[in-house]
Amino acid sequence: MEPSGGTSSRADQFKRQPDYDRTSCDTSLSGLFPSAALNFTANENNTVGLTYSRRITRPGYDALNPFEYFLDRYTFNxxxxxxxxxxxxxxxLSYTLYKKYTLSAGYSRTTDGIAEVVLPDAEKSAxxxxxxxxxxxxxxxxxxxxPFTFTKWWSSNTNITLFNNQFKSPDxxxxxxxxxxxxxxxxxxxxxTASKTLSIELSGNYQSKMIYGTFRFKPRYTVDAGLNKSFANKKMNMKLAVNDIFKTRYAKISSAYPGLDYRIFQRGDSRTMRLTLSYKFGSNEIKPSRNRSTALDDEAGRLKK
Incomplete structure (x- = not known):
């Protein structure tokens, strides 16, 4: 990735020294992180809910490591x-109609939000x-x-999210x-549902252009498909899944950082086909064990970031 000319000259872009926020890190373990939920059922077909939560997210250990490694001649981490x-x-705030259709409005405010950014380094001109x-x-x-049910064999589910993101940092x-x-x-x-033992699913996802932190994303879309077939009185099950049929799951990113212009194109091995076979032994009435989350699980999650 090589920077190109933006609203400022190349020399001006790199005269700014890379800088960290060297104010004292918050290591306090104290604080209140409450959560609350209220639900009001007007009648069998109308429900209103209100939730509030406050949470803390600590950086992963990889994000704290000051070690540098170069991705190419002009870019390093x-x-x-x-x-x-x-x-x-x-x-x-949410409203549910007929226990199926849900409309919700949300608001969140994050302070000291942790975001991945691309910045200029004056000393390395990179x-x-x-x-x-x-x-x-x-x-x-x-x-x-x-969700909609058109016939006994055809149903669909649609989710639409309209959102506005604002990112601010004075320096x-x-x-x-x-x-x-x-x-x-x-x-x-x-x-x-083709039969009692065969079902097919097609799904698609679309995202319009958006800004996240210092990145500007181009619109993108993906299409997936799946087939599910059961045998032996539904004890044996076969699933065939194809992800990203048209190989469109890639990201085109440009700079949303003032005075800096670059382009990033990211594409992984997103088009995959997976065949899964499973067989159920014993009684289907056995209840699965409960999942419990501990502080060790949280630490393990931070190590993986």
Missing amino acids: RGNPFLKPEYTNTFD LYQTNANLAEQISYSLNLTA LSGQVLDNNQTAVQVYNSQNF
Whole structure:
């Protein structure tokens, strides 16, 4: 990835020294992280819910490691040992009709939000990827979930989310960050029951152009398909899944950082085919064991980041 000319000259882009927020990191273990939920059922077909939560997210250990490694001649990765945890307050108001259709509105505000960024390094005349604390992230969202049953053998589920993301930071490596973008995501699945033992699913996902932190994403879409077949009185099951049929699950990213211009194209091995065979032994009445989360699980999650 090589930087190209933007609103400022190449020399101006790299005269800014890479900078971390070296204020003291928040290592306090104290704090309140409440959550609450209220539900009101007007009648059998109308339900209103309100939820609130406050949570803390600490950076993963890889994000804190200051070790540098180069991705190419003009790009390298560097951890940020001065990352602070982020705090998020979330509100969600929902309305459910006929126990099927749900419309919800959400609001969240994150302080010291941890975000992956690409910034200029003046000494190396290169760009580097790192994680930084953004002063504030505010999100508004409107979500609609609508399942439909057309016939006994054909049903669908649609989820539409309209959201607005705002990212602000008064001094991000010498620049003022103030990004704001409204976007939409649409997911739809079509389910077909060919027989008592055979079902087919087609699903698609679309995301419009959006901004996240210092990145600007182009629109993208994907299409997946699956087939499910059972045998031996439904004790044996075969699943065939094909992901990203048209190989469109890639990301086109450009800079949303003031005075800096670059282009990133990311594509992985997203088109896959998976065949799964399973067989149920014994009684189907045995209840599965409960999953329990512990503090060790949280630490393990941070190690994997």
